[in-house]
Amino acid sequence: MSKKSRISWLLVAPLLVLVTVGFLLPIGYTMVKAVENPEVTAALPRTAAVLDTWDGEGMPPEAAFDALVEDIRSSRSGLEFGAMTRRLNFELNGSRSVIMKTRRTVDALDAPYSESLPVEIAEWGDPEFWRLIKTNSNPVTASYLLRALDLQVTPGGSIERVPADRAIFLDLFMRTFWISIWVTVICAFLAYPTAYYISTLSDRAASYAMLLVLVPFWTSILVRTTAWFILLQTEGPVNMALVWSSIIDEPIQLIFTRFAVYVAMVHVLLPFQILPLYSVMKRQGPQYLRAAASLGAPPWRQFLSVYLPLTLPGVAAGAAMVFMLSVGFYVTPALVGGLQDQMVSYYIAFFTNQSINFGMVAALSLLLLVFTGAIILIAHRLIPNVGGAIRA
Amino acid sequence: MSSRTEPLVVFDSVDKVYEGGVKVVDNLNLRVEHGEFLTLIGPSGSGKTTTLMMLAGFEAPTKGIIRFDGAPLNDVPTYKRDFGIVFQNYALFPHMTVAENLAFPLRMRRENKAVIAERVRNTLDMVKLSALSDRMPTQLSGGQQQRVALARALVFSPRMVLMDEPLGALDKQLREHMQLEIKRLHEDLGIAMLYVTHDQSEALTMSDRVAVFEQGKIQQIGSPRDVYSRPSNRFVASFMGENNRLDATVAGISEECVTAHVGQGGVAVRAHAVAGGPAAGEQATLMVRPECIQLFHRDGFENNVEGRVTDVIYHGDHVRLCLSVEGIGALVARRPVVTGEPGFAEGDVLPVSWSARDMHAFTIDPSERTEGNA
Numbered sequence: 147m148s149k150k151s152r153i154s155w156l157l158v159a160p161l162l163v164l165v166t167v168g169f170l171l172p173i174g175y176t177m178v179k180a181v182e183n184p185e186v187t188a189a190l191p192r193t194a195a196v197l198d199t200w201d202g203e204g205m206p207p208e209a210a211f212d213a214l215v216e217d218i219r220s221s222r223s224g225l226e227f228g229a230m231t232r233r234l235n236f237e238l239n240g241s242r243s244v245i246m247k248t249r250r251t252v253d254a255l256d257a258p259y260s261e262s263l264p265v266e267i268a269e270w271g272d273p274e275f276w277r278l279i280k281t282n283s284n285p286v287t288a289s290y291l292l293r294a295l296d297l298q299v300t301p302g303g304s305i306e307r308v309p310a311d312r313a314i315f316l317d318l319f320m321r322t323f324w325i326s327i328w329v330t331v332i333c334a335f336l337a338y339p340t341a342y343y344i345s346t347l348s349d350r351a352a353s354y355a356m357l358l359v360l361v362p363f364w365t366s367i368l369v370r371t372t373a374w375f376i377l378l379q380t381e382g383p384v385n386m387a388l389v390w391s392s393i394i395d396e397p398i399q400l401i402f403t404r405f406a407v408y409v410a411m412v413h414v415l416l417p418f419q420i421l422p423l424y425s426v427m428k429r430q431g432p433q434y435l436r437a438a439a440s441l442g443a444p445p446w447r448q449f450l451s452v453y454l455p456l457t458l459p460g461v462a463a464g465a466a467m468v469f470m471l472s473v474g475f476y477v478t479p480a481l482v483g484g485l486q487d488q489m490v491s492y493y494i495a496f497f498t499n500q501s502i503n504f505g506m507v508a509a510l511s512l513l514l515l516v517f518t519g520a521i522i523l524i525a526h527r528l529i530p531n532v533g534g535a536i537r538a
Numbered sequence: 539m540s541s542r543t544e545p546l547v548v549f550d551s552v553d554k555v556y557e558g559g560v561k562v563v564d565n566l567n568l569r570v571e572h573g574e575f576l577t578l579i580g581p582s583g584s585g586k587t588t589t590l591m592m593l594a595g596f597e598a599p600t601k602g603i604i605r606f607d608g609a610p611l612n613d614v615p616t617y618k619r620d621f622g623i624v625f626q627n628y629a630l631f632p633h634m635t636v637a638e639n640l641a642f643p644l645r646m647r648r649e650n651k652a653v654i655a656e657r658v659r660n661t662l663d664m665v666k667l668s669a670l671s672d673r674m675p676t677q678l679s680g681g682q683q684q685r686v687a688l689a690r691a692l693v694f695s696p697r698m699v700l701m702d703e704p705l706g707a708l709d710k711q712l713r714e715h716m717q718l719e720i721k722r723l724h725e726d727l728g729i730a731m732l733y734v735t736h737d738q739s740e741a742l743t744m745s746d747r748v749a750v751f752e753q754g755k756i757q758q759i760g761s762p763r764d765v766y767s768r769p770s771n772r773f774v775a776s777f778m779g780e781n782n783r784l785d786a787t788v789a790g791i792s793e794e795c796v797t798a799h800v801g802q803g804g805v806a807v808r809a810h811a812v813a814g815g816p817a818a819g820e821q822a823t824l825m826v827r828p829e830c831i832q833l834f835h836r837d838g839f840e841n842n843v844e845g846r847v848t849d850v851i852y853h854g855d856h857v858r859l860c861l862s863v864e865g866i867g868a869l870v871a872r873r874p875v876v877t878g879e880p881g882f883a884e885g886d887v888l889p890v891s892w893s894a895r896d897m898h899a900f901t902i903d904p905s906e907r908t909e910g911n912a
C-alpha cells in the first residue's frame with residue numbers, strides 16, 4: 147500500500163469504525179432478529195429433532211411424545227421455557243396455556259404418552275398443534291415479517307390475511323407515512339418564506355433570526371413536546387385564549403388529537419427544513435433574478451422560473467431530512483396524540499417493553515427502513531436532488 | 539417615439555448615494571447616442587457599475603432623471619425596460635440548457651414556438667455556438683459561457699445592450715478575440731451598447747466614445763483617440779496608458795506652447811498648451827508617453843536633449859529603454875523591435891527628442907505635490 151493510500155485509510159478509519167459498529171452491525175442484527183427462530187428448538191431440542199424427520203402427515207410417531215415429555219420434564223430453567231411459550235402463543239393464541247398445562251401434568255403421566263397425553267390435554271391429539279411445533283423448530287421464520295404486513299401462515303403452509311380485528315400493521319405504516327408526508331409538506335411551506343425572509347436580512351439581523359430558529363433546536367424534543375402538551379390541554383392557554391377572544395364558546399379537544407401531533411411535530415422538525423433552505427438561499431445572490439428581470443420576467447415569473455427551481459435542492463434536502471426523522475417519531479405522538487395517532491415507533495416500543503417480542507421489533511424496524519428507503523428512492527427519481535447533496 | 543435628434547439615453551444630473559452616505563455617482567450628465575458604442579472606463583470603485591445598474595433599473599438614482607428615447611425611466615421596472623444585459627459573471631441560468639437560456643426572454647415576450655426556435659437558432663449561429671445548444675451552462679468553458687450570455691442579451695432584439703466587464707474573467711487571448719467579435723456584432727446589428735471596463739486597451743479598441751470615470755464623475759468623454767492623445771487632465775493622462783511625468787515650473791506661455799523648467803530651474807522643455815492649463819510661475823506636471831519619445835534629433839521637434847541608456851528591457855514586440863537625461867532625470871522610451879536594425883545597449887548615449895504636441899502640461903493640486911516621478 148502506498149503512503150498516500152495508507153493516509154487516506156487512516157483518515158476515513160474512524161468513520162468506517164463508527165459506521166460499522168453503530169450502523170451496519172445493528173442493521174445486520176435487526177435483519178437476523180426479524181427472521182431468527184431459535185426459541186422452540188432451544189426449549190424442546192429432542193422434540194424438534196424427532197419432528198424434523200416427521201413428514202407432518204397424520205399423528206407424529208411415539209418417539210415424538212417421548213421426546214416432548216422428556217423435554218418438558220427437564221426444561222425447568224424458566225427463561226428458555228418462557229420464550230418458547232411466548233413464541234408459540236404468538237403463532238397460535240392459546241398455545242401458552244396448553245404448554246403450561248402440559249408442564250403441570252407431565253410428571254403424573256405414564257407411557258405410552260401418545261395415549262395418556264391427549265387424554266389430559268386434547269390439543270396433543272391434534273396434528274395441527276404438532277405441525278405448529280414442527281414449523282417453529284425451523285431456525286428461520288417469515289412469520290414476524292408477514293405479521294408486520296398483516297399476513298400469517300396457515301398451519302397448512304399457505305399465506306393469508308390475519309383476521310380484521312388483528313390487522314393493524316398495514317394501517318400503522320400507512321398512518322406513519324401519511325403523517326410524515328403531511329409534516330414534511332407543512333414544514334416546507336412554513337420554512338420556505340421564513341428562510342427567504344431571513345436570507346434577505348442583513349448579516350446582523352439574520353444571525354438574530356437564526357438564533358430564534360436555533361434555540362428551539364437546542365432544546366430537547368421531550369421538553370418541547372411537553373410544552374405543547376401543556377399548551378394544548380383542554381384547560382390550557384390555547385383554549386383559554388380562544389375562549390377569551392370569543393372565537394369559540396367552550397374549550398375544544400386539542401390534546402390527544404391528530405392536530406396536536408401535527409403542531410408538535412412540525413414545531414420540532416421545522417429547523418431541519420429551514421437550515422438547508424437558508425444556506426441555499428443565502429448563496430443565491432441577486433444575479434439570476436436580475437438576469438431574469440433584464441430578460442423581461444415580471445417578479446412572479448422571476449420567482450417561478452428562476453428562484454424556485456434554483457432553491458428546490460434546499461427544499462429537497464430539508465424535506466428528505468424532515469421526512470426521515472418524522473417517520474421514526476415516537477415521543478411526540480405518544481405524548482400529544484391519541485391512540486389512533488400513534489406511529490410505527492410506538493409499536494416498536496410496545497413490543498420492546500411490553501410484550502418483549504424482539505422478532506416483531508426487528509420486523510417492524512426492518513420494514514420501516516425498507517419502506518422509507520423506497521419512498522426516498524422514488525422521490526429521488528421524481529425530483530432529482532431529494533436526499534442528494536446540496537449544490538450551489 | 540421621439541425624433542432622431544434626441545439622444546437615446548440621457549443621464550440628467552444624476553446622483554447616487556448608498557446607505558453609507560458616500561456619493562458614488564456625482565451629478566452625472568451623460569448621453570448615449572443612437573447606435574453608439576460607448577464605454578465607461580475608470581478605476582475600480584469609480585461608479586461605473588452603479589451607473590449601469592441605474593440604467594438597467596436595479597438601482598434607483600438618489601437624484602436626477604434618466605431618460606430613454608425622451609421618456610423618463612425612473613418608474614419603469616427593469617423587466618419593462620427591454621435592455622439586453624451581459625453580467626460580469628454571465629448569470630446564465632444553471633438549470634436551463636443553452637437553448638433554454640436563449641429562449642427565456644422570448645418566452646417572456648410570448649413569442650410562438652416556431653419563432654422562438656428560429657430566433658434561438660439564428661442567434662446561436664451568430665455567436666458560433668449552434669453545436670452546444672443542448673449543453674448545460676456548467677458544461678461550457680468560460681469563453682463559451684460568455685458567448686451564450688452575449689447571445690441571450692441579443693436574442694430578443696433589445697433596445698440597447700449593457701455590459702459590465704463582460705470579458706473580465708477571460709484570458710488575454712480570448713479577451714482580445716471577443717473584443718473584435720463584440721465590435722463586429724455591434725457593427726452588424728447597429729444597436730447602441732454601453733460597455734463598462736477597467737481595461738484601457740479594451741476601451742480604446744471597441745468604442746465609438748469613451749467616458750473616463752473617477753470618483754463618480756466623468757473626467758473626460760470623447761473618441762478613443764481624443765482621450766488617449768489629448769487627455770484633458772492629469773488623471774485621464776495617467777489612467778489611460780503609460781506616461782513619463784516631470785514636475786516643472788512654468789516659465790512662459792506662447793500661443794500653443796508652454797515653456798517650463800524641470801524641477802527648480804532645470805532644463806527648459808516645451809509642452810502643448812491647453813485652455814485651463816497652468817499659468818506662468820505655477821507648478822505643473824508634464825507628461826509625455828514613452829512611444830512619443832524619439833531617439834534621433836528632428837528639426838520640427840521642440841525638445842532635443844541627450845540621454846544615456848541605463849537599462850534595456852525586452853518585451854518581444856518592443857523594447858523599453860530607461861534613459862538618464864541631464865537636467866531632466868529618468869525618461870522611458872518605447873521603441874518597436876525592427877529586424878535588422880541595430881539594438882540598443884546600456885551606456886549608449888543617444889539623441890532624445892519629442893514634440894511639444896505630445897507633451898501635456900497639467901496643473902497640480904497642492905495635495906499632490908509630494909508625489910515623485912512615474
Ligand SMILES: Nc1ncnc2c1ncn2[C@@H]1O[C@H](COP(=O)(O)OP(=O)(O)O)[C@@H](O)[C@H]1O
Binds near residue numbers: 557580581583
Ligand atoms: N449596494 C451597495 N451599497 C453600498 N455601497 C455600494 C454598493 N454597491 C457599490 N457600492 C460602492 O459604490 C462604489 C462604486 O461602486 P461601483 O459602481 O461598483 O464601481 P465600479 O464598477 O466602477 O468598480 C464603491 O465604493 C462601492 O463600494
Ligand SMILES: [Mg+2]
Binds near residue numbers: 583586588
Ligand atoms: Mg464594477
